[in-house]
Amino acid sequence: MxxxxxxxxxxxxxxxxxxxxxxxxxxxxxxxxxxxxxxxxxxxxxxxxxxxxxxxxxxxxxxxxxxxxxxxxxxxxxxxxxxxxxxxxxxxxxxxxxxxxxxxxxxxxxxxxxxxxxxxxxxxxxxxxxxxxxxxxYAGPWKEIDTVSLIQSYSVSRIAEWGRGKYHLVIVDFGQKNFLLQYLAAKGYRVTVVPFHTSFASIKELKPDGVIIGTGPGNPSDLPFLLPTIKKIAEHYPVLGIGLGHQLIALVYGCKTEKMLLGHRGENYAVKNTETGKVLITSQNHGFTVMKDSIDSETFKVQFFNVNDGTPEGLLHQYLPVQTVQFHIYSEETAQVLDSYLQKVEAVRGIGYVHA
The missing domain is CATH 3.50.30.20 (Carbamoyl-phosphate synthase small subunit, N-terminal domain)
Incomplete structure (x- = not known):
């Protein structure tokens, strides 16, 4: 060998x-x-x-x-x-x-x-x-990681559609996982996947009932040019942020993120729901986290936290239908988070939800 x-x-x-x-x-x-x-x-x-x-x-x-x-x-x-x-x-x-x-x-x-x-x-x-x-x-030089280049390698290059259904969701793609698309299609949703840099005007033209800010690689702090678009999306549609999307939504509302010493990469991370007291065993793969002390309690409620180190694992906006999770949604147990978001989408459809 x-x-x-x-x-x-x-x-x-x-x-x-x-x-x-x-x-x-x-x-x-x-x-x-x-x-x-x-x-x-x-x-x-x-x-x-x-x-x-x-x-x-x-x-x-x-x-x-x-x-x-x-x-x-x-x-x-x-x-x-x-x-x-x-x-x-x-x-x-x-x-x-x-x-x-x-x-x-x-x-x-x-x-x-x-x-x-x-x-x-x-x-x-x-x-x-x-x-x-x-x-x-090998003494270097050591190559720096370019978040935008990583995302460009995995985000869709053009708009793509999945499934058919009464409700229409748009996923802003930073490197989407297959399970989410398969689950939504099986639930009877029509899904449109758009590149990560898609403008708010372009998303609005698609007439979605809700928007998912997807997961992906890299440092969320390297993407400040996306925050104004994400803020407009959150002011007009029910939004779910997953992984990188969780971190970007937190940044939109004044939170800070930081690189973790070790990150969470495994299938056995215990996450507690502060509303029900139930603990989920989750799969995770991330190296950045939202800083707990930077979360404004008048804007967000911490819905999930990591039992081992206390890091925030999910946020609920206090007055907008906006929620986030850090962990992967790919099992029947964690899909309940996605189901709760879909209930919000269906509840506001046709009401003309707009937050100015």
């Missing part, structure tokens, strides 16, 4: 064996804690620009399933695993993880001590890294 190395900007170097495409790759090195879900995290557009290290030691044991992808292709820049399963066992598997990496031209390393790597990441937080073929430490 060809040896390869993951070099961190801290100077730490971890050796492994090359898998997938034999080409060097650079990005922010992050760790994922889920025992399953490797296909979902790799295909999630929010993983763009990331070298994903899996802390669980056995990866690839159920192969690649055509229904488990969150987006088209693999968004992650590269993959780091400890023990890679070469012969997956699952009735729906079409090929192995390594075969998928080769098909999608994504590099990676196996036989990496990913738990020791995770310990380094937990100590230092956000770290850039590069997969290289030579053992000598």
């Amino acid at each position: 060809t040896k390869g190395y993951i070099v961190l900007e801290t100077g730490d170097v971890f050796q492994g064996e090359w898998i997938g495409a034999e080409r060097e790759a650079e990005g922010e090195v992050v760790f994922y804690t889920g025992m399953t879900g490797y296909q979902e995290i790799l295909t999630d557009p929010s993983s763009a620009g990331h070298i994903v290290a899996f802390s669980y030691p056995i990866i690839g044991n159920y192969g690649i399933h055509p229904l488990y992808k969150k987006g088209e292709g693999i968004a992650a820049a590269a993959v780091l695993v400890s023990d890679l399963c070469d012969e997956p066992s699952h009735y729906g598997s079409i090929h192995s993880l390594e075969e998928e990496l080769i098909r999608k031209n994504i590099p990676g390393l196996k036989q990496v001590d990913t738990r020791a790597l995770t310990a380094v990441l937990r100590k230092h937080g956000s770290i850039k890294g590069k997969i290289v073929k030579e053992k000598e430490t």
